[in-house]
Each structure stands twice: as structure tokens, then as C-alpha cells.
Amino acid sequence: MQHYELRAESRAAIIAMLGAAQTGKARPFLVQDETGDTQVDASRIRYPYEEMTEDEEPAPTGFWLCEIWLEEPDAELAAMAL
Amino acid sequence: MSHIQRSPAFPPGGYPSWPLSQPPCWRGFAGAPAPGLPAATAWWRPGDILAFDFANGRYMRDGETASLGAVLSASRTSPATWFTDAGILQPFDANVAAITDRGLYAGGQRVNKCRNFNANPTDLTGVSKAGDAAAMLTVVDDSAELAAAGLDGICTSGMAFKFDNSAGTSTSWLYIAGNSGNTNPHTMSVYMRSTGSARMVLSSSGGTGWMSSASYTRRSATVTPANSSQQIVIEVAAGKVVWFILNQLEEGSFASPPIVTDGGTGTTRLADAVTVPGFAALAASGSLQDGFAGKAILDVTRLTDPASRCIFDLGVATGDRVRLDILTDNRIELAIANGGSGPALQTAALAATGEVEIEWQVKSGASFIRIGGTTAAENSDSFTMPELADAHLGQSRSGASALNGPLGYLSLRRAV
Numbered sequence: 001m002q003h004y005e006l007r008a009e010s011r012a013a014i015i016a017m018l019g020a021a022q023t024g025k026a027r028p029f030l031v032q033d034e035t036g037d038t039q040v041d042a043s044r045i046r047y048p049y050e051e052m053t054e055d056e057e058p059a060p061t062g063f064w065l066c067e068i069w070l071e072e073p074d075a076e077l078a079a080m081a082l
Numbered sequence: 083m084s085h086i087q088r089s090p091a092f093p094p095g096g097y098p099s100w101p102l103s104q105p106p107c108w109r110g111f112a113g114a115p116a117p118g119l120p121a122a123t124a125w126w127r128p129g130d131i132l133a134f135d136f137a138n139g140r141y142m143r144d145g146e147t148a149s150l151g152a153v154l155s156a157s158r159t160s161p162a163t164w165f166t167d168a169g170i171l172q173p174f175d176a177n178v179a180a181i182t183d184r185g186l187y188a189g190g191q192r193v194n195k196c197r198n199f200n201a202n203p204t205d206l207t208g209v210s211k212a213g214d215a216a217a218m219l220t221v222v223d224d225s226a227e228l229a230a231a232g233l234d235g236i237c238t239s240g241m242a243f244k245f246d247n248s249a250g251t252s253t254s255w256l257y258i259a260g261n262s263g264n265t266n267p268h269t270m271s272v273y274m275r276s277t278g279s280a281r282m283v284l285s286s287s288g289g290t291g292w293m294s295s296a297s298y299t300r301r302s303a304t305v306t307p308a309n310s311s312q313q314i315v316i317e318v319a320a321g322k323v324v325w326f327i328l329n330q331l332e333e334g335s336f337a338s339p340p341i342v343t344d345g346g347t348g349t350t351r352l353a354d355a356v357t358v359p360g361f362a363a364l365a366a367s368g369s370l371q372d373g374f375a376g377k378a379i380l381d382v383t384r385l386t387d388p389a390s391r392c393i394f395d396l397g398v399a400t401g402d403r404v405r406l407d408i409l410t411d412n413r414i415e416l417a418i419a420n421g422g423s424g425p426a427l428q429t430a431a432l433a434a435t436g437e438v439e440i441e442w443q444v445k446s447g448a449s450f451i452r453i454g455g456t457t458a459a460e461n462s463d464s465f466t467m468p469e470l471a472d473a474h475l476g477q478s479r480s481g482a483s484a485l486n487g488p489l490g491y492l493s494l495r496r497a498v
Contacts, residue, residue, distance in 0.1 A: 001159055001176060031479075031480045031481060032400055032480060033400070033478075033480040033481075033482050034400050034478065034480060034482065039480060039481065039482070041355070041481060042190070042191040042352060042353035042355075042481040042482075043157045043158050043159065043191075043352050043353045043354060043355035043481060044157070044159045044352060045352075046191065046193065046350045046352070047191060049263070050263075050264075052261070052263055052310070056311070057309075057311050058261055058263065058310060058311055067350065069159035069160060069176075069352065070159060071159065071177070
């Protein structure tokens with residue numbers, strides 16, 4: 001299984017990265033939910049979440065993270081990933 | 083001389099017609115065969131074009147017995163676990179549907195925030211103790227007890243955590259690394275056995291306690307974290323011992339099947355995406371576009387979820403589909419949308435938990451829902467059926483509204 005981790009300054013930025021990476025692919029990374037919001041493909045991608053410090057009292061670092069697991073390598077995600 | 087050879091197995095004059103009291107089970111009708119007729123080979127109802135008997139591991143497509151792969155496609159690029167009817171926990175590889183004799187578990191995405199190795203531990207990574215200095219925290223072989231609890235399919239090494247406060251004179255605490263990270267409701271769970279009273283809390287946010295437990299039993303509690311740095315704490319009274327495994331801290335209102343952690347910053351059990359391959363062709367050949375009916379048997383032991391739970395979503399887009407859902411107030415809803423709008427039927431709230439049989443018909447002018455054989459909602463609204471291009475089971479087409487519970491049986495057929 002291929003694992004990629006994305007990091008960006010906001011959830012929207014993570015979504016934009018996934019949007020760019022899915023261009024031309026048979027199976028998109030993003031889907032529209034019933035309310036019209038954009039969501040990640042939850043069967044392959046962990047919902048974007050806030051990065052926290054490793055302190056005893058964790059605090060947001062100001063960045064967001066997202067993890068993707070794919071069966072096949074993805075060059076676009078590899079170029080974006082940490 | 084005749085060139086026509088008569089089959090010796092074929093009775094002269096063909097099979098006899100059947101009395102109404104003895105419909106032919108070889109055509110799918112229930113009951114014993116009439117005299118002279120072959121035994122039943124079909125377990126689905128006459129007219130069904132697709133049937134999933136998940137609980138018994140048998141499937142049908144277009145009137146023929148089919149393999150699982152011919153009727154169902156599963157995507158989930160993470161492993162998963164699910165229980166058998168006997169409570170045995172089974173592992174499932176990535177992209178393998180979690181199906182046991184309890185049925186198909188179509189689960190939503192969950193993250194186990196615990197940072198220890200919660201199965202097959204080899205050391206004390208992510209766990210620590212405080213309190214009475216006499217308390218001992220170790221990893222021990224507890225194979226027999228794990229097997230007795232049906233956990234040996236996951237806990238293959240037989241190792242478990244032991245927190246021994248038998249020599250202590252005051253309470254001791256065991257901390258499992260992994261913070262809540264936010265203040266949304268979380269559920270903590272753990273398999274534990276103990277010689278006396280023990281308690282599991284989410285730091286200062288509350289939890290649950292119990293007396294002795296001779297065998298491994300899953301304990302869980304849902305609490306709202308007081309802050310984002312709350313973690314699982316197991317409290318053991320003086321003189322007592324606890325053994326535990328498969329601890330879990332997850333955001334949500336119930337304990338999902340155990341997620342085996344890897345010692346990292348959280349282990350993700352991805353959502354199941356379960357679809358029917360080639361559904362458009364099947365729907366066309368079965369004329370489902372003119373209206374369809376079906377039956378589902380599922381376990382609704384857990385009710386009043388904070389989100390609706392989808393049994394199926396058939397259609398082509400979020401605004402063009404037919405969905406059957408368990409709503410947050412425990413009503414069953416059959417919602418048809420074409421171009422973003424359409425009628426919806428809703429039953430009264432389900433009164434009882436446990437296994438429920440739901441039947442439905444989606445047909446312009448004659449739609450209904452039956453619960454346990456009794457009509458629970460019906461209407462005569464006219465509508466145009468949305469295009470039936472694909473079928474999602476146990477979740478909506480956007481991946482939301484996961485059923486998070488066992489679907490034992492589901493079938494589809496053309497409406498009459």
C-alpha cells in the first residue's frame with residue numbers, strides 16, 4: 001500500500017491539493033456530499049485534521065494534515081507529500 | 083424411426099403442475115417440494131434479481147448463484163476488524179469487505195488515537211503508570227484468556243498488558259498515550275479482565291467503572307473531553323490486578339470494532355466503500371427503472387445515532403438517487419430525488435432494537451415501507467425514477483452516513 005501525507009496551512013488548502021492531484025484520474029480523491037460540500041474519499045483518505053504540538057498540553061501548530069493510502073503509486077501526490 | 087431421444091430424467095408429460103398449497107421451491111418459493119419435484123435450490127424470493135445473504139455467505143445475481151466478487155466490490159485501503167455472531171473478532175485485509183455470520187459491516191472512518199501497540203505488544207511503548215509504587219506494569223502471555231474471549235484472531239502473539247496492584251496499598255493509575263485532540267464527544271473502549279474493581283476514565287472527563295471480571299470483556303464509555311489533551315486512564319484499586327488489550331480512543335458516540343494501533347500518532351480505519359459491480363446493466367435488464375422493491379434485514383441494536391445511517395443509495399448523483407436510511411430519530415426513510423427533489427416516506431420511530439426486517443417498494447404512485455411485514459409508511463406520490471447507474475450499500479454515494487452496523491440480508495427486484 002502506498003502512503004502519502006499532505007501538510008498545508010488550512011483544510012481548504014489540503015482539499016485544493018487533492019483536487020489538483022486527482023485531475024485526469026479515473027477515481028477522484030474528492031466527492032461532493034449531500035449538502036454540496038467537498039469531502040475526501042473516506043475509503044482511501046483520512047479526513048484532514050489539525051496538526052498539534054507534541055507538548056503535554058497540545059496546541060494547534062497552524063497546519064493541517066491529511067493521509068492517503070493507495071494501492072498504486074501516485075506521482076502527483078508523491079510530489080506534494082511530506 | 084424417431085430421432086428424438088427422450089431424457090430418462092424427464093418424466094413423460096413433463097413435471098406436474100403444482101397445487102397452490104405447494105408452490106415449487108425450485109423456482110424460489112419457500113416450503114417443502116411437492117411430491118415428485120426436486121428439492122429447493124433457491125433461497126431468494128421469486129423475482130429477485132439481486133440478493134445478498136451476507137450472514138450465510140451466499141449471493142445471487144440475475145437468478146443465478148454468484149460469487150461475492152460478482153455482486154459486490156469493496157474498497158477500504160486499510161485493514162479492519164469485525165465480530166462473528168459468537169463474538170469472535172476477525173481481521174480483514176485492506177479492500178476486503180468485513181463480512182461474518184453477523185452480516186456485512188459497512189463502517190465509517192474512525193481513528194484510534196491511542197499511541198501504544200494495542201495488540202500483540204512487545205513492550206510498554208505508549209503506556210505508563212502512576213500512584214502506588216508497588217504497582218507493576220508488564221507485558222505478559224495471556225493466550226488462553228485471549229482465546230477464550232475470541233480475540234486470538236487479532237491478538238495472535240497471546241501477549242497482553244498486566245497492571246498488577248496486588249501489592250499496593252493505594253490506588254494506581256495507568257496512562258495510555260494519545261490525546262483526544264479536541265473537545266468533541268469521544269468513546270474509549272478496552273478489553274479487560276480484573277480481579278476486582280477498576281475504572282476507565284478520560285483524564286478528568288469521566289468514564290466508567292466495574293467490579294471484577296473473570297474473562298476479557300469489552301468496556302466502553304462515551305464522554306465529552308474537558309479539553310483537547312484528555313487521554314485514557316485506567317484506575318486500579320489497591321490489591322487488584324487488571325489485564326487489558328485493544329484499548330481504543332475514538333471521536334464518536336459509540337465504540338467501533340477495534341482498530342489495531344501501530345504506535346503512531348493515531349491509526350486510521352478507513353471507511354468502507356461497498357458497491358455493486360455492473361449495477362446499471364442489471365438495473366436495466368431487471369427493469370428497475372420502472373420501480374423496484376426489496377428487503378433488508380439488519381441489526382439496529384444501536385439507535386439514536388447523531389447521524390443518519392444509510393442502508394443503500396441507488397442512483398447516479400447526490401441529487402438523483404433513491405436512499406433508504408435510518409434517521410437520527412430512529413425513523414426509516416425512503417427518499418427519492420430526481421434533479422435534487424422528490425418524495426420521501428418516513429415511518430414512525432423504530433420501537434425496539436435488535437434485528438429488523440425492512441421491505442420497500444419504490445414506484446411512482448405506489449411506494450411503501452414495511453417493517454416486520456406490516457406497512458409502516460406508504461404514499462401515492464408520482465415521480466420520475468432517477469437513473470439507476472450505481473448502487474452503494476451501507477453508506478451514501480458521498481461516503482457519508484455509514485451504516486456502522488451489520489447488514490445481514492438485502493435483495494432487489496422489479497416492483498409489481
